[in-house]
Amino acid sequence: MGNKRFPDPDFDPSDSGGVLPRYGDVVLACRELVVERFGSLFNELFDHVDSFVLAYAENAKTNEERNRCFEFMSSVLLHQASCERAFVTELGKGFSNFMEGRAVPLRAKQEPKQGGSKLSLVEKDDYEVSLAFAGMLHYANTEYSSHLCLLNHRLAILCGGVKLGEYSPLLPGSPAQVCDAIQNALDSLDIEIDHRLKVAFVQELDQRILRKAEPIYAAYNDILTQRQILPNLTLESIGYQPSEHHGADDAEYADAGTDETAAEAAGDDRPHPRRRKEDQQGAAADESSLDREIFQSIQEVLARRHQGARIGGVPAGAQASTNIPDLLSALKLLNLNVPPVTQQQYSQLSLDTVKESFSEQVARLGHIIKEQQVSTADADIIDLVGMLFEFILNDNTLPDSVKALLSHLHTPILKVALLDKKFFFRSKHPARRLLNALTQAGSLCNVDDGDEQGMFAKIQSIVDHVCQHFDDDTGIFETLLEEFNSFLEGFSRKSRVVEKRSVETAKGRERLREARQAVTREIIDRTWNRSVPKVVEGLLMGPWANLMVLTALRNGQEGDEWKKALVVVEDLLWSVEPKVSEADRKQVRQKLPEIQQALREGLNLIGDPEINTSAVLDELAAYHREMLDLPPEKVMAAKRPEPAAVPASAHRPVAPPPAPPPPPKPIWDDVEPESLEEREHPFLKNADPVLLGIVDHLRSVKLGTPFEFTDFKRGVRFRAKLSWYSPKTSYYIFVNQAGIQVAVKSLRTLAKELQIGETRIVPATRTPIMERALQSIHSLLSKSDRSEPEVPELANHPTSY
DSSP: OOSOSSOOTTOOGGGGTSSOGGGHHHHHHHHHHHHHHHHHHHHHHTTSHHHHHHHHHTTOSSHHHHHHHHHHHHHHHHTHHHHHHHHHHHHHHHHHHHHHTOOOOOSSOOSOOSSSOOGGGSOHHHHHHHHHHHHHHHHHHHHTHHHHHHHHHHHHHHTTSOOOOTTOTTSTTOHHHHHHHHHHHHHTTOSOOOHHHHHHHHHHHHHHTGGGOHHHHHHHHHHHHHTTSSTTOOTGGGTOOOOSOTTSOHHHHHHHHHOOOHHHHHTTTOOOTTOOOOOHHHHHHTBOHHHHHHHHHHHHHHHHHTTTOEETTEETTOOOOOOHHHHHHHHHHHHHTSOOOOHHHHHHOOHHHHHHHHHHHHHHHHHHHHHSOOOHHHHHHHHHHHHHHHHHHHOTTSOHHHHHHHGGGHHHHHHHHHHOGGGGTBTTOHHHHHHHHHHHHHTTOOOOTTOTTSHHHHHHHHHHHHHHHOSSOTHHHHHHHHHHHHHHHHHHHHHHHHHHHHHHHHHHHHHHHHHHHHHHHHHHHHHTTSOOOHHHHHHHTTHHHHHHHHHHHHHOSSSHHHHHHHHHHHHHHHHTSOOOSHHHHHHHHHHHHHHHHHHHHHHHHHTOTTOOHHHHHHHHHHHHHHHHHSOHHHHHHHSOOOOOOOOGGGOOOOOOOOOOOOOSSOSSTTOOGGGSTTSOOGGGTTOOHHHHHHHHHHHHOOTTOEEEEEETTTTEEEEEEEEEEETTTTEEEEEOTTSOEEEEEEHHHHHHHHHHTSSEEOOOOOSOHHHHHHHHHHHHHHHHHHHOTTOOSOTTTTSOO
């Protein structure tokens, strides 16, 4: 690109005198934009802290861990202002240092260096946090490399032509400085944070801040362009070439790229049958330095484990070469011995059964390994692939049926890893990308019997094809990946259309439910403490309620028609109340024609063939005649007796009689009038704190969040995503992967199902399965390596996982 990615080690920006005075206002404008935009993203994070912590706490193994989660949430929310201040202050310092020409190093190194003693000199907890920040920085530098390249050239003009380097941590507003500001904000909390929670929170920060930063860097460049700082600069004019190895020197990465792994060194230069030849430059372009770092660290731990032990009959450290063709042939026979499983059988398999079957397959693999002359490095690869699939079987983002299906890929993936160890650190390796794609698509997958076009059926067809046809040519994975991506594109397009229709239908039903709730509330409010004749009760809670629903849907609850309908309700209820005086009776007789006319017009409007308007009005008129013809003394007897008076000598206040409760059943069975916003949910009045916490979380849960439900009729669990939520009636609409509505839950029902475990929120992640698996395996092995230094090898090697 014409300039080094990092300045010379002896370089000091102060040598250039900082930013030229005439460009001071330009830098201030850039600082204002970058600090304001990133600060806004950081501020929005606090709106989602409770959702993040509750989702994390759901998977906590002990009450102590769960309590630490809530302490963390309380501290974050309590110190929100100081966190925001620390973040924007640190981010602004980068621009101040740039203006003054001061080289202030980052407070912490973000990305682990290649080579050297890796984990032996770094605490595991600190390393994992550092690795999380490194992943954040690596993604941002890769994703926004074009914007950063342009910024590097334009900002050089401001300080007299000195280029810092587009990936330099000294570049103001760079991803490295954003990571630095995030660390500064976390430190401002001044509390001890569990490293696993901290790693998860860093990943959450990555999703909500740096992964949304592209518009910020685009606007950053726009400001410089508008101020005529290289306005015609293009990427082509400076020879820009995107690379995925940001954050490392060219020479350093070249050394890392040519450095063979320990496994390859142990395997010597043995021939691999029909290994695909790739262009070295193209292969290096999609390697992840982070994954290579993890992979090499895992290999080092495994190597220390089996020092002095015998593996497959070969002494550890011996330079034995594995007979790959023979081993692959034996693995092929192992894969052919796996009995086929139907789609319906997958839906009925329990996770324990799947794990037991996998263990049996691994045991058979162990016998094959003992019969073959397997090198130390290849034995470690076999272990590592087994750990990968054990991680998949324990991953709570996948349904059990999908875990069972993907477990059949163990042997094919093992063959891939033996043929090409770059599978573990080449992000664009076709087998790795296919495995990532299948697990990502399978996270919301259900077994639909008879659905030959469904997602599960497609995944099953690909898995079956790999198991039956893969020998040693990894090109099959690239072909299947293209086929699967094409299927996903069409499937997603159709599911979006179906989901849109489902949501529109749900919104229509919700409007109907909302109208019913309003009618229920109005009628019950006017009748629950009155003695209402059956003829009037049947009229109001039947055809007249339907008319009011229709009125609410057509004209809303603020229109004149709605108000007129309520006036008729009040007049009708007033007309059937016992009247003692002749004046009251006369007033009723005068009002009745108007009431009957309003009732007739309303009932005719709904046009219900099951309603005989004349018969209803005749019955009502008969009741009115009977009531008005009663003598006053019988009317008095019919009225509710007044409470007995307390003698004045008692000198005690008379408490009014308690009001009778409202009717236990609403007008419609699917309507809960108490669930309106102006009335607190009855089930929350005496609810325990756990249920209250679940309700608070549900009220802020995002659309698209996956849930797992229990279908007791079929005896299975199924997954669906939240597609729509009504804040007015508190109903949740869920659709399956095809966009079809599969569940409608009220807040009451959903909260109680979550509390007793019938339903759970599935933790969502955008990190591919391979990256998560390698990091988890690395953490587990590193912890065990330090706690059990005397153990020479993994138990029952090579099936110890």
